[in-house]
Amino acid sequence: MIGRVTQLGLQRASLTHLQGNLAEMADLQHRLTTGKVITKPSDDPAGTVDAMQVRSDQRATAQYTRNAADGDAWLTTVDSALGQTLGDLHRARDLTVRGANAGALGPSSRSAIATELRATADSLLQTANTTYLGRSVFAGTSTQAAFVRGPEGTVTFTGRPGAEVLRRVSDTTEVRVDAAGSEVFGQDVLNADGTLVRDPATGVPAGMSVFTLLGEIANRIEAGDGDIGDSLAALDQRLSAVLAEVGSVGSRHGQVLQAQDALASREVALANRLSAVEDADLAETIVDLQLQEVSYQAALGATSRVLQPSLLDFLR
The missing domain is CATH 1.20.5 (Single alpha-helices involved in coiled-coils or other helix-helix interfaces)
Known part of the structure; x- marks a missing residue:
């Protein structure tokens, strides 16, 4: 049986279809003006979940990128300081070799060499206290200066040995961005009164920083002591320690730079993925x-x- 089709029924049906067409046009116009397929979760629930996950990955990647940039700056600062240290140590070694020839040098020449050695020690101390954004790059996680000169002329390491400054550059990778000041520059072993601990038989210090070592060499040269082979050997040990740290810093710096390249590629990939989900x-x-x-x-x-x-x- 066919029901009666009234004029009112035709009107309502026609208006319903026209409103549907208008709604489709409005949706397409909104999509065209915003450039987005998804503007609210109900537009595409599954696509919304994908977009939220991509945005979460983007936030994590952005944080890793900031960490890598900060690590790059730390390691650049450390590398520059180590380069300056190597230059000063090579100069100090040359002066030590010249000062070892005490018989051919007059008092004024020995005094000049000693003065330059002490100045080199002061320069090294300044380098050892190099900072980045107010933080010493050789003191670990300590916020204090890495080395402090005491009243007796000795130098105390005030950093935190083993407390490494780390930067996470990926989900699974952390990179150390500081350098161990006590290993690079050495540290004085002191008595309670602030003087060096020395072997009672030989007078050799139990432990000595490079700053104190240069002061000892300067004193011996100024006094005309030409037998400073042991001091020259100790200086070579400091040079070897600095060279080893230069290699370590270079390796870690390369790791951070590789991470930055990978993060840049990941940012592009995530942006493309989000565009594929959301963009019209x-x-x-x-x-x-x-x-x-x-x-x-x-x-x-x-x-x-x-x-x-x-x-x-x-x-x-």
């Missing part, structure tokens, strides 16, 4: 909008021809 295809959207406009105009024309009520239509 503008060309396709324009075509769909034009088709929807044609469909809407056709629906309006058909409705205007079908819905032409007269007085008789209302009297039936």
